[in-house]
Amino acid sequence: MNLSNDRSMYEPAVSVKNVSKRFGDRTAVDDVSFEVKRGEVYGLLGPNGAGKTTLLSILAGVVNPTSGTVRILGTSPLDSKTRGLVGFCPQEPVVYDELSGFENIMFYAGLHGLSGSEAVKKCRELLDKLGLLEYADRRAGKYSGGMKKRLNFAIALIGDPEVLLLDEPTTGMDPGIRRTVWDLIAELRSLGKTVILATHYMEEAEALSDRVAIMDGGRVIAEGEPEMLKKECGLRAVINLELMEPAGGALKLVEPYAYEGAVYVDGNSLRVYVEDPDTVAPKLVSRLLNNGYKLLAMRISPPTLEDVFLKLTGRRLVEE
Amino acid sequence: MRWSAIKAFVVKELKTTLRSREQLFWIVFWPMILVLMTGYIFIPPSVDQPKTLKIGVVNYDNRSTAPFNGSYFVQILDEVEYKGVKLFDVVEYENESTMVDDLKGGRLDGGFLIPRGFGANLMMGQATLRIYVGASDLQSAQINEAILRGFIEGMSREIAYRKVNETIYYMRRYGSQYMPENLTIPGFNETLVEFLEVWMTGLVEPINATFVDVKPETLMTRSTVIGWYTLGAAGMSILYTGLNIGSLMAVGEKERGTLKRLLASPATSTDMLIGKTLAGVLTLGLTTGLSVIVGIFGCGAKILWNPLKPEHWLVPLLLVLGSLLMIGFGMLLSLVTKTARGASGLSTVLGMMLSFTAGIWFPKSWMPEWMRFLGDVFPATWAIDAMRSIMVFEAGLAEVLLDTFKVLAATTVIYLLGILAYRTVLRRYAEA
Numbered sequence: 001m002n003l004s005n006d007r008s009m010y011e012p013a014v015s016v017k018n019v020s021k022r023f024g025d026r027t028a029v030d031d032v033s034f035e036v037k038r039g040e041v042y043g044l045l046g047p048n049g050a051g052k053t054t055l056l057s058i059l060a061g062v063v064n065p066t067s068g069t070v071r072i073l074g075t076s077p078l079d080s081k082t083r084g085l086v087g088f089c090p091q092e093p094v095v096y097d098e099l100s101g102f103e104n105i106m107f108y109a110g111l112h113g114l115s116g117s118e119a120v121k122k123c124r125e126l127l128d129k130l131g132l133l134e135y136a137d138r139r140a141g142k143y144s145g146g147m148k149k150r151l152n153f154a155i156a157l158i159g160d161p162e163v164l165l166l167d168e169p170t171t172g173m174d175p176g177i178r179r180t181v182w183d184l185i186a187e188l189r190s191l192g193k194t195v196i197l198a199t200h201y202m203e204e205a206e207a208l209s210d211r212v213a214i215m216d217g218g219r220v221i222a223e224g225e226p227e228m229l230k231k232e233c234g235l236r237a238v239i240n241l242e243l244m245e246p247a248g249g250a251l252k253l254v255e256p257y258a259y260e261g262a263v264y265v266d267g268n269s270l271r272v273y274v275e276d277p278d279t280v281a282p283k284l285v286s287r288l289l290n291n292g293y294k295l296l297a298m299r300i301s302p303p304t305l306e307d308v309f310l311k312l313t314g315r316r317l318v319e320e
Numbered sequence: 321m322r323w324s325a326i327k328a329f330v331v332k333e334l335k336t337t338l339r340s341r342e343q344l345f346w347i348v349f350w351p352m353i354l355v356l357m358t359g360y361i362f363i364p365p366s367v368d369q370p371k372t373l374k375i376g377v378v379n380y381d382n383r384s385t386a387p388f389n390g391s392y393f394v395q396i397l398d399e400v401e402y403k404g405v406k407l408f409d410v411v412e413y414e415n416e417s418t419m420v421d422d423l424k425g426g427r428l429d430g431g432f433l434i435p436r437g438f439g440a441n442l443m444m445g446q447a448t449l450r451i452y453v454g455a456s457d458l459q460s461a462q463i464n465e466a467i468l469r470g471f472i473e474g475m476s477r478e479i480a481y482r483k484v485n486e487t488i489y490y491m492r493r494y495g496s497q498y499m500p501e502n503l504t505i506p507g508f509n510e511t512l513v514e515f516l517e518v519w520m521t522g523l524v525e526p527i528n529a530t531f532v533d534v535k536p537e538t539l540m541t542r543s544t545v546i547g548w549y550t551l552g553a554a555g556m557s558i559l560y561t562g563l564n565i566g567s568l569m570a571v572g573e574k575e576r577g578t579l580k581r582l583l584a585s586p587a588t589s590t591d592m593l594i595g596k597t598l599a600g601v602l603t604l605g606l607t608t609g610l611s612v613i614v615g616i617f618g619c620g621a622k623i624l625w626n627p628l629k630p631e632h633w634l635v636p637l638l639l640v641l642g643s644l645l646m647i648g649f650g651m652l653l654s655l656v657t658k659t660a661r662g663a664s665g666l667s668t669v670l671g672m673m674l675s676f677t678a679g680i681w682f683p684k685s686w687m688p689e690w691m692r693f694l695g696d697v698f699p700a701t702w703a704i705d706a707m708r709s710i711m712v713f714e715a716g717l718a719e720v721l722l723d724t725f726k727v728l729a730a731t732t733v734i735y736l737l738g739i740l741a742y743r744t745v746l747r748r749y750a751e752a
Contacts, residue, residue: 094577099339103332107328114324115327
């Protein structure tokens, strides 16, 4: 029975209602609700410890929520038939080191009911797509970290899933391979697959997601299309200034020019959020130079989701 | 429950197990080492051969001019053989204290102090002899004493017979001169000389006992005893490897990080349980098979097996039941072990302890009452006893059927409890 064919196309692929998960006194996921439409790529963006992994584990049916309900394609994720339609890629590459890459993926093919030549063909196809076919017979224990991540991703695709849950799928991959994985995710979207992508890379969330939920401290603090989120924050541009010396002392000098006083200092650099960069940039530069600061570089860029997160929380997504 | 998922688990488990050096050691090499150790240490190839003792001799009777003196006795010690093997390797000492020093140092198995006049006394009356029993360990002390006692008793008896024969010879030769011919003892038909011959023989050896070996065929020779121990080694592997497999059922995957992905897959926890159990039983079958092969070809073990006897087919059944039983116990252990290392360590320790209480290595009759009780209530002991009843004491089907049903019932109960424990571990994982 193909569950996806039995359900209305208007029904959300994933529905999360008031889901919380507590581990003792610690709340990992705090009253989270959202819906993901079929064929949508939904990004979960947040720093480490935001609750993304726990939420994905709940969606995968691995961890039980303390409260709230989760529906995948209209059914419980605990239903083994539902799990057959879900591909899960955990954050850490979980492979059997004693088995070859091919044997690893064949094992999961068996769990999805694939066998014989059909399974072999499908496994080789996926390994080829992720550049692992050449190393298919090498034991996974001898794979590099990046190769394990790719194998991890390939395993998530073996059951031809309707819904894909990806937890930091590209962390540890080199840029070339990361691009390949992005292309694969885009291809899956074009095939009508639903993808939930947990990441702390804002470029990844921006490049791939139709909608994004920004998480912090177990809660969803903002949700929507990336462009809309940026607009809602009132940000038009970001001026990045690289100084010769620590930038902390220059904070007071640039604050009056920033939109709602939004300036962030990070070592020798200043990040100033402005409404009208063309007018503000020359003024900022002359003020700094007149006060004895030496400027190494200046860059004006449109705001990113990182900036949205910074604006909402006062912290960066990836702490240096 | 899907066969493709179960098959995937079986193949994966067998491959990961046989490719892991640590696992391979415990499953393949450890049973082989056990069988070889059993074959060559418990029952060394020389077990059927008499042991040669290294003995010291202090001879103070070497200057006597009697027809038999201490030097002749030393010569006998040096030349005496049993089943074609020299019984003693003689080292002569000048004085007693030097010999005793070597005995205390464990460098001698025994010693003889031959006093002055030993030979003359032996011929004409009763000789005294001091014998020292040496030892390098407790067991060798018993063996050495038995050999020394056996030798002296045999020699004493031999000398007594010779003295009796000599006496009878002289009585026959000269008796007629001093005793009336045909003198009889009232109530006896023999002549006085005939009567005295029988009487004196009785003095030398009042009971002429004949010992007849009627041990089970399996315990008759070294090769059959090794066969008996080979089954014990296989049983021990089943004890601790079974415990290990059961205790790692969920914990092993959890520690690898793969449990998360398995629980997210369409395979059910039942698929995993059945797949891993089947792989475990196959692994234990492999362990048993290897133990038997090493026992037969490496140590010369003889294992009684007759496929025409239906009770012999209960042995593989008992092995499978024993495997399931220990896997079930292992799953129960996983309730208290949180890491693979902990599970593995606990299973090995428990497996070792149980192998002693189950009477795998030593007869249960050696154990104190409370320990014997522990062995008697442990179902694996029933399985091992039933197997030995069939293969050692040639018990018939009717004699072991009840024990087999008891093992079946215990395995069912323990395995079901194990399943509950396994599900509890998975539930804890999902709740944590």
